[in-house]
Amino acid sequence: MRDKFKIKSVYTMLMVILMGFVLVESNYWYLLSILVCSSDTRYVIWGTLIILTVIAQKLKIRKTYIFVPWLFYIAMILFRNQEFAHGRYSNTERLILCITMVFVCAYKSDWVKKIPKMIVAIGIPNVIATLVFLVNDSLYKVFISRTYGEYQSGTEYGKYGYRAALADHYSQNATYISMVVLALFVLFLTEERRKKKFFWGVLLGASVIALLLTSKRAHLLFCVAAAIIVYYLAYPQKRLEKTFKLVIAGAVIAFGLALVSEYIPQINNVFERFQTAGTDKETLGRFIMWNYAFELFKQNPLFGTGWWGFRYSGITNIRADALTGCHNVYIEILSNCGIVGFVIFIIALISALYITMKNIKFCIDNELESYKMVVLCSAVIQAFCLMYCMTGNVMFDRTFHFYIIAVVMSVSFYLNKENIAYMEEEKKDYV
Known part of the structure; x- marks a missing residue:
């Protein structure tokens, strides 16, 4: 019994370290490459x-149908x-x-409760740096x-250094801050203790301001949409009452932003960018890439050009920023993998969403408040990423890491939910 507990404890510790x-x-991948170690070294550590x-x-991988779509996903990539x-x-x-992390997450689930706070703790330096660099530009120059030796994209040659802060690109900074938000x-939604709720609320407010400072409109829009979706999922009863509270909260937030903008006028840049949506150079550039990807898809509609095919097809001769991707994952998957690959991709996404919805219902039905935070965190990150797929490169860049962590949290809970419910009931009886 003691050996079994020891094995499980080691596994839990390793999963926390891995996450x-x-x-x-x-x-901080780009900074790590500059200051600490190369990608190859990090990937060796990761694999280890x-x-x-x-x-x-005990060298066992759980046999479950949940893993099947992700096996096909790997085959699609290769x-x-x-x-x-x-x-x-x-x-x-x-x-x-x-993707391999999905297959090793099912042995035990107590570690998943630590992940939402870890996302905040590890990502919050991006929020702090954004706010600090806004106040102290000389510190940004240092x-x-x-580190980089040159100003990051989106900062207009350092004029708005706070937009990118510690990241190599202002869009990446917005992604990292979005995960924290x-x-x-x-955490704020599920917290019942007043002091803790106040603490999470203060951090949330600061993080929202930092997100606004990045001037990334898509991230702001998708964060709001994902938050609203999860708010309704968390409280399926009394929807009319919840809608009223949501409207009131929206009005309070709008009023608060109006006040804050008097002292931090830079946050208005993101709202000004909404006025040019559809006509600015970023949007027009995306239209060019999307059209190019569709043309590639027509050449081989069944299997596509192969994974990463869009980026090696010569598009960079037309659009240099296409090196990072098509800026629409759904279109790029069609281009790279054709209809067959696209179906595999959609099945993987839907399977992850399906078990996440089941998890939320299970937590509500069984009053698993301590795990409700976990499944809602998984849901909100998945919702954000799937919407961001329409304008970003989520499934190809580092955003995919956050998405897969959300999936791993959900899968781990789902495969152990009955045991979790039993253990939580035991705790209640003991108390």
Whole structure:
């Protein structure tokens, strides 16, 4: 019995370390490459942690239909992989490492309760840096001189350095802050203790201001939409009452932002950018890439050009920023993998959403308040990522790391939910 407990404790510790490592790698990957170690070294550490978790669960991988879509997902990535064809491997290796975590998460689930707070703790330096660099531009200049050596994209050659803060691109900074905002929203929503709720609320307010300062309209829009969706999922009863509260909260937030903008006028930039949506150069550039991707899809509609095919197709001769992707995951998957790959992709996404919805209902029905935070955090991140897929490169860049962590949390809970409910009931009886 003691040996079994020891094995489970080691497994729990390893899963926490693995999730923490991936979160650090996700938030600060470019800085890590400059200051600490290369991608190859980090991926070796990552793979080693995954292997150790398998050893901790006695070299057993749970047999479940939930894993099937992700096995096909890996096959889709490897089939006619254009990164391999061009002598490279790093991005493919990274994505496969992400997906592999799904297969090692099912042995035990007590670790999942730590993840929402870990997302906040590891990502909050991005919020702090954004606010600090707004106040102290000279500190930003020192940071740049000692790290990147050049101003990041989106900062207009350092004029708005706070937009990118610690990240290599202002869009990446907005993504990292969005994850913190979403996790804090769930922590605030589910917290019952007043002091803790106030603490989460203060952090949430600061993080929302930081998100506004990045001037990224898509991130703001999708954060709001994801939060509203999860708010209704969390409280399915009395929807009319909840809608009224939501409207009141929206009015209070709008009033608060109006006051804050008097002291921090830079947050108005994001709202000004909404006025140019559809006509600015960023949007027009996306239209060019989407049309190009559709043309590639027509050339091979069944299987596509192969994973990463869009980026190696010559599009960069037309749009240099296409190197990072099509800026619409759904269209790029069609281009890369054709109808067959697109179906695999959609099945994987829907399967993850399905078990997440089941988890939320299970937590509500069984009054598992301590785990409700976990499943709602998973849901809000998945909702954000699936919406952001329409304008970003979620399934190809580091945003995928956050998405897969959300999936892993959901899968782990789902496969152990009956045991979780039993243990929670035992605790109630004991008390």
